[in-house]
Amino acid sequence: MPVSRWILDKPSTFLVLTALLVLLAVALPFTLTSAGGGGEVYLLTIDGTITPATAIYVEEGFRAAREAGASAIILTLNTPGGLVDSMLKILDQIELSPIPVVAYVYPRGARAWSAGTYILMGSHVAAMAPHTLIGSCQPVDFTGQPIEDPKHLNALKVLMREKAEERGRNETAAEMFVTENLNLGADEAYELGVVDIPPVDGIEELLSAIDGLTVNTSTGQVTLETEGALVVEYSPSLRVMFLNAISDPNIAYMLMTVGMLALIFGLASAIYPSAVVGAIMAILGIIGLGATPLSIGSMALIALGIILLLVEALTPGFGLFGVSGVISLALGGILMITLEPSRWAVSPEWMGAFVWAIVGITVPIAALAVFMAYKVIKIRRKKPVVGVLIGEEAEAIEDMSEGGEGYVRFQGELWIARSLKPVKAGCKVRIVGKEGPKLVVEPVTSGGEELEQGSA
Numbered sequence: 269m270p271v272s273r274w275i276l277d278k279p280s281t282f283l284v285l286t287a288l289l290v291l292l293a294v295a296l297p298f299t300l301t302s303a304g305g306g307g308e309v310y311l312l313t314i315d316g317t318i319t320p321a322t323a324i325y326v327e328e329g330f331r332a333a334r335e336a337g338a339s340a341i342i343l344t345l346n347t348p349g350g351l352v353d354s355m356l357k358i359l360d361q362i363e364l365s366p367i368p369v370v371a372y373v374y375p376r377g378a379r380a381w382s383a384g385t386y387i388l389m390g391s392h393v394a395a396m397a398p399h400t401l402i403g404s405c406q407p408v409d410f411t412g413q414p415i416e417d418p419k420h421l422n423a424l425k426v427l428m429r430e431k432a433e434e435r436g437r438n439e440t441a442a443e444m445f446v447t448e449n450l451n452l453g454a455d456e457a458y459e460l461g462v463v464d465i466p467p468v469d470g471i472e473e474l475l476s477a478i479d480g481l482t483v484n485t486s487t488g489q490v491t492l493e494t495e496g497a498l499v500v501e502y503s504p505s506l507r508v509m510f511l512n513a514i515s516d517p518n519i520a521y522m523l524m525t526v527g528m529l530a531l532i533f534g535l536a537s538a539i540y541p542s543a544v545v546g547a548i549m550a551i552l553g554i555i556g557l558g559a560t561p562l563s564i565g566s567m568a569l570i571a572l573g574i575i576l577l578l579v580e581a582l583t584p585g586f587g588l589f590g591v592s593g594v595i596s597l598a599l600g601g602i603l604m605i606t607l608e609p610s611r612w613a614v615s616p617e618w619m620g621a622f623v624w625a626i627v628g629i630t631v632p633i634a635a636l637a638v639f640m641a642y643k644v645i646k647i648r649r650k651k652p653v654v655g656v657l658i659g660e661e662a663e664a665i666e667d668m669s670e671g672g673e674g675y676v677r678f679q680g681e682l683w684i685a686r687s688l689k690p691v692k693a694g695c696k697v698r699i700v701g702k703e704g705p706k707l708v709v710e711p712v713t714s715g716g717e718e719l720e721q722g723s724a
Contacts, residue, residue, distance in 0.1 A: 309475065309497045310338045318350025318383045321511035323357040329502040330361050340478075340494055341367050342471065343391065344374045349382030349404075359390045359431070366487040368392045372474055373400040373454070381405075385445055389431040392483040393492075394463040395474055396454035402462070403451035414449065421446060438462050471499060514556035518625040524553025532574060657699050661712060664695045676709060685709045 310333040314322055326343070333341050362369045371391035373380045379401040380388050388394050388402060396402070405428065407415040415421065425446045432442035438461040444450040452460065454467035465477045479495040504512070514520055530546025533539070662678035668687040676685045676697060685707040691697055701708035 307493075307497060308336060308338050308500045309340045309342060309494055310336070311342045311344070311471065311499050311501045313344045313501075314384070314387075315344075315346045316348075316512075317516060318347055318354050318358070318387075319512065319515035319517075320351065320354050321508055321515040322350065323354040323361075324511065325504045325508045326358050326361055328505060328508060330365055330367070332502060333367055334365075336500070338367055338500070339497060340370060340492055341365070342370045342372055342474065342499075343387070344372050345380035345384045345388060346374065346378035347380055347384040349384060352383070355383040355386055358387055362387070362390050362392070364486050366485050366490075368483045368485055368490050368492055370395060370474070370478060372471075373397060373402060374471075376400065376469065386428060386431065388463075389428060389435065389437060389442060392435070392485060393465075393478055393481060394435070394437070395465050395478070396457055396463050396467055398454055398467045398469055400454050400467075401451055402457060403445050404449050405445040406447065406449045432462075437464075475499075511556075514552050516556070520553045520556030521625070522553070523549045523556060527551070527553055528570070528574065532578065535578060657702060657707065660699050661696050662699060662707070662709065664691050664693055664697050664709075666693050667691070673706070676707065678707070683707050687711075 310329060312326060312329040314326075330341065369391045370393040371380075371388045373384070373388065373396040376397050376399050378397065381402070381404040385402045385405050405424065407420055407424065425443050428442045428446050429439050431437075432439045441450065441452070441460050441462050452462060454463070457463045458466050464481070468474045468477045475494040475497055478492050480492065482489055482491045484490075514523060527546045527549025530542050531550055532546070534542030534546050657678070660678065662676040662683070662685070664685075664687075665675040665677055665682065668674040668685070668691050670688070670690050671686065673684060673686050675682050677683075678699070684705065685697070685699075686703070686709070687697065688700070688708065688710040691709070691711045696712040697709040698712050699707050699709055
């Protein structure tokens with residue numbers, strides 16, 4: 269059988285196999301790096317929200333640098349912050365690295381807020397480009413307001429102070445990043461001893477400025493020899509690029525929400541390709557949002573919501589099951605995005621934008637659900653029209669043999685029907701009875717003329 273014919277005959281199977289192949293491809297841990305004889309400086313870039321994909325990218329990059337015998341790793345930062353768990357994993361990678369790690373807020377105008385500042389303070393060398401910013405490390409709640417809970421503040425304050433003390437930097441300023449949301453420009457940060465060198469504009473200037481510095485790594489003291497070193501820009505693996513794309517909280521939430529709706533409507537309407545695509549989107553969204561122990565409860569809520577909505581779709585009325593399913597699904601989605609302050613280290617501006625993104629996604633979906641509920645209730649309240657159907661004419665949508673079944677269109681609606689005599693698609697049929705939800709029809713004329721017109 270030709271491949272094109274197989275795809276047309278079995279589109280659902282084709283979609284499933286394609287999705288599996290894509291997932292397999294992105295799971296392969298291959299990377300694109302430059303080989304060298306040692307002495308290279310590896311360049312990694314953190315640009316955007318810090319997510320689990322960012323931590324995996326840093327882990328892979330550090331491993332590649334070790335295998336290549338790199339003399340230093342430069343980690344450029346331009347981020348509003350991100351997940352605390354991902355930030356801690358990156359700090360662990362820096363702490364255990366035998367290769368000096370240089371955190372560099374770059375390019376001009378960049379900022380390394382919140383989680384980015386922690387990474388800067390935890391690196392062996394801290395540097396900033398002109399007109400860049402660091403700070404805003406106090407955790408915020410879902411409304412963007414600073415968290416005053418001593419438990420969260422003290423934990424982050426101690427972490428920041430310990431990193432500053434370990435690297436010989438200004439501990440007072442480090443604490444103020446957390447307790448007072450201190451923000452510093454490049455010149456101020458150098459004057460206060462938060463970064464190690466004056467502002468430098470570009471990688472080449474940075475390599476010259478840090479050449480000869482001695483730092484303490486996991487294996488002891490190392491003196492940097494970076495003047496004129498070959499810079500190898502590390503390229504993330506396909507797996508990391510894919511995870512990074514779906515780990516953006518806005519995209520992940522949209523994938524999960526739209527995927528759940530496509531899955532529900534696909535199963536309820538027997539449109540299986542829609543259900544398959546919806547299931548894949550939902551799973552990707554859940555992965556992107558970061559499955560954690562907290563997510564066990566939220567996943568249970570989501571599963572319950574799907575079951576309740578399916579029950580509602582298969583039973584008359586839009587009542588208790590439907591409303592409960594919508595509420596359960598909404599609560600599960602909210603919990604899945606892990607909004608407790610201890611897991612986020614972002615600026616208030618970023619959190620505000622994220623809230624508006626969720627509102628922009630949720631409100632249209634809620635409006636659609638309300639509209640559908642209104643239409644269903646309106647239809648349910650209509651008086652029975654069985655008696656009115658008898659004797660009316662409809663149009664056959666597909667061929668039907670004697671005693672066969674197919675769809676007919678009556679007053680703009682599709683009905684399943686059983687034909688008493690053979691009928692061609694496009695022919696007019698008369699409704700002569702009703703068996704439950706199924707109409708009983710026959711051709712308007714039983715002669716060959718009507719059948720020939722229908723097949724023309």
